[in-house]
Amino acid sequence: xxxxxxxxxxxxxxxxxxxxxxxxxxxxxxxxxxxxxxxxxxxxxxxxxxxxxxxxxxxxxxxxxxxxxxxxxxxxxxxxxxxxxxxxxxxxxxxxxxxxxxxxxxxxxxxxxxxxxxxxxxxxxxxxxxxxxxxxxxxxxxxxxxxxxxxxxxxxxxxxxxxxxxxxxxxxxxxxxxxxxxxxxxxxxxxxxxxxxxxxxxxxxxxxxxxxxxxxxxxxxxxxxxxxxxxxxxxxxxxxxxxxxxxxxxxxxxxxxxxxxxxxxxxxxxxxxxxxxxxxxxxxxxxxxxxxxxxxxxxxxxxxxxxxxxxxxxxxxxxxxxxxxxxxxxxxxxxxxxxxxxxxxxxxxxxxxxxxxxxxxxxxxxxxxxxxxxxxxxxxxxxxxxxxxxxxxxxxxxxxxxxxxxxxxxxxxxxxxxxxxxxxxxxxxxxxxxxxxxxxxxxxxxxxxxxxxxxx
Numbered sequence: 033x034x035x036x037x038x039x040x041x042x043x044x045x046x047x048x049x050x051x052x053x054x055x056x057x058x059x060x061x062x063x064x065x066x067x068x069x070x071x072x073x074x075x076x077x078x079x080x081x082x083x084x085x086x087x088x089x090x091x092x093x094x095x096x097x098x099x100x101x102x103x104x105x106x107x108x109x110x111x112x113x114x115x116x117x118x119x120x121x122x123x124x125x126x127x128x129x130x131x132x133x134x135x136x137x138x139x140x141x142x143x144x145x146x147x148x149x150x151x152x153x154x155x156x157x158x159x160x161x162x163x164x165x166x167x168x169x170x171x172x173x174x175x176x177x178x179x180x181x182x183x184x185x186x187x188x189x190x191x192x193x194x195x196x197x198x199x200x201x202x203x204x205x206x207x208x209x210x211x212x213x214x215x216x217x218x219x220x221x222x223x224x225x226x227x228x229x230x231x232x233x234x235x236x237x238x239x240x241x242x243x244x245x246x247x248x249x250x251x252x253x254x255x256x257x258x259x260x261x262x263x264x265x266x267x268x269x270x271x272x273x274x275x276x277x278x279x280x281x282x283x284x285x286x287x288x289x290x291x292x293x294x295x296x297x298x299x300x301x302x303x304x305x306x307x308x309x310x311x312x313x314x315x316x317x318x319x320x321x322x323x324x325x326x327x328x329x330x331x332x333x334x335x336x337x338x339x340x341x342x343x344x345x346x347x348x349x350x351x352x353x354x355x356x357x358x359x360x361x362x363x364x365x366x367x368x369x370x371x372x373x374x375x376x377x378x379x380x381x382x383x384x385x386x387x388x389x390x391x392x393x394x395x396x397x398x399x400x401x402x403x404x405x406x407x408x409x410x411x412x413x414x415x416x417x418x419x420x421x422x423x424x425x426x427x428x429x430x431x432x433x434x435x436x437x438x439x440x441x442x443x444x445x446x447x448x449x450x451x452x453x454x455x456x457x458x459x460x461x462x463x464x465x466x467x468x469x470x471x472x473x474x475x476x477x478x479x480x481x482x483x484x485x486x487x488x
Contacts, residue, residue, distance in 0.1 A: 036166035036479050043162075044472060048145065051158050051471070052138040054080075055147040061097055061121035061188050070097045070184050073120050077182055078102075080161065085168035086180070092200075094192035097121060097184030101203065104168075105177045112485055113177040115206035115445065117435065118157035118213060119186035122149040123460045130462035143468050144457075150466040152459035156212040156452055157182060159471060163478035175486035179206060186213075189395060190435050197442050208408045209439045210481075212474070214451030217298060217427055219467065222420040224412050225449030227327070227428040228436055230362035230399035232371040233335075236261065236379060237390040238354045244340075245350040255386035257354035258339045264389075265334055265356060267382045272318035273325075275332045275360075277378040283365045287328050295323045298425060308456075327428035331361040357394070361430065368396035397434030402446045411484035412448050419477025450481070 057073035060066040074091050077100045081089045086102040100120070105113070125135040125148050133139040138147035149155070160180075167174050181204065183193050197204060217223040240257040241250070269275050287295075302322055306314050316325040325331075339354030341347035360371055376391040383389040402409065404426045416424040429449065436447045452474035458464045 034479075034483075035170040036163075037476060039166045039170050040162070040472075040475050040479060043166075047158075047162050047471075047475070048140070048468065050080075051145065051150075051155060052147075054154050054158055055138045055145075055149055056136050057120075058125075058136045059121050059149070059184065060124050061185050062124060067097075070121060074098050074100050074182075074184060077120060081180065084161065084165040086164075092196065094185070094196055096188075096192045099184070099193065099196055100182040101180065101200075103177075103179045104164075104174050105179075107174055107177045107486070111176045112207040112488055113179065113205070114482070114485060115179045115181060115204060115209045115439075115443075116160050117181050117183075117209055117211050117439070117447075118160070119153050119183050119190075120149075120157065121184045121187050122152070122154070123187050125462070127462065132463055135462075135464075140468070141465075144465040145468055145471070146463055146465040148464055150464055151215075151453040151457040152464065153186070153213045155466040155471060156474070159212060159452060159474040160210075160478055162475045163482070166475070166479050167482060175482050178482075179204065186435075193435060194438055194442075197438060201442060204443055206443060206445050209436075209443070209445050209447040210412075210450055211433065211436070211447055212450050212452060212478075213433065214429055214449045215453040215455045215457070216451060216470070217425055217455075219454055219470075220422075221299065222416050222422065222424040223427045223451070224404075224409065224416065224424050225429045225451060226404045226409070226426050227364060227401040228399055228433050228449075229327075229330070229428075229430055230364070230366060230368055230434070230437075231395065231397045231432045232360040232362055232368040232375065232393070233395040234358045234360075234372065234375055235392050235394055236264075236356045236358060237392075238264075238339075238383070239352060239388045239390070240386065241350070241352055244352050247348040247350045250350055254350070255384060256350055257387055258351060260384055260387045261337065261339070261354040261356055263384070264379060264382055265337075265358075268332055268358075268378075273316050274318065275330065277332075277374050279374050280330070280371070283367065283370075284330060284363055285365055287324065291328070292324075294426065295321065295327075298323065298427075326430040328363060330363050330366060332358065333360075334358050361432070362399050364399040364401040366399065368393075368398060372396065397432050398437045399432070400436040400440065400447070402448065406446065407488050408446065408448055408485070411488060412450055412481060415481035415484050416450070416477050418480045419473045450478070452477075 059073040135148040340351035
């Protein structure tokens, strides 16, 4: 047993006490009233990193919330430089009444710690802090060069991080990026992510008459924008889940045979999946398994629709306008800007002449993929096997982390998604939590990972 492993195992209780303090900061990036809390959380990270032995710890202001940077670069030019990315901002806590315990007063129940940010992403950031501390305290050094960038705006789209990276390319120059902000496949199946879906998020505005109308006086004479919009939405996909937008699938690459076989080996049950969601039957694009549809196929979903009167009681109005927000999850090689144009052209083509339609893009991000046979991935796999006692599987992620592609485009570095959360830990929801066994095993994994990287 290495010195750092023994140190990690003997400091479990202290880690949890310190994590509780980190989780106590209500660093909600989207709420102006929490700006002071976000700044205080950034200051805490700075102090903590300095305490465990990092140098050049700096809080960089942005036009929004600050970025915390730190490095330790004494391993030598012959050792790789690893950039660890994470975020210290968290989601709002609403609805507060659905929390069993206060969201910023971390509570342990069973083998989980409950608090906002425990899984996404403070708990996973702290895993790296403790692994790095173990090396520095026991060995007086790190086996590789480490840079840390911990931002405060991930939950609002990392709106200023791209500019920060562009302005600090030399500072952030690295061989590979590591992000721990994802989930393992399940509690008993550790996993390493290698692909993310992108996003094309659109808003559609349908306008009919120049004002709201009395449905008794005008009903039957003019088209209802809500009806027209609903009819248009129904034409976006067929009854087998296929997206009908012209050219939508042109850049979608099929899974490799190795990937398909890998998916089949995972312990997945459609019946249990449906049961957990309390739905009678699953639905998705015909000809693909549920894992294929959620990880490796593009999607189109209406995320919100509104217009007219939605209050209590009745108001027989024929509305002037109707709106919908529609998102498309994209796979690697699909361009969100191209998809926006395809979507816009198609929506305008299917719109009836009885209404006017305006379409605009709200938020986009490209998908990303990292080859699973790189030396970095092999090192991560070996370390996770040591930390969790079993070989990890390689999985895709259905969600989006747009910064992954930014790192690739601006720094030329691939990203390893070394996540320690679980799919059911209520990230973004009440009673968010992190499994403490995964927390501890994650620290062991990361400490071993740095050692494995030094052998490359």
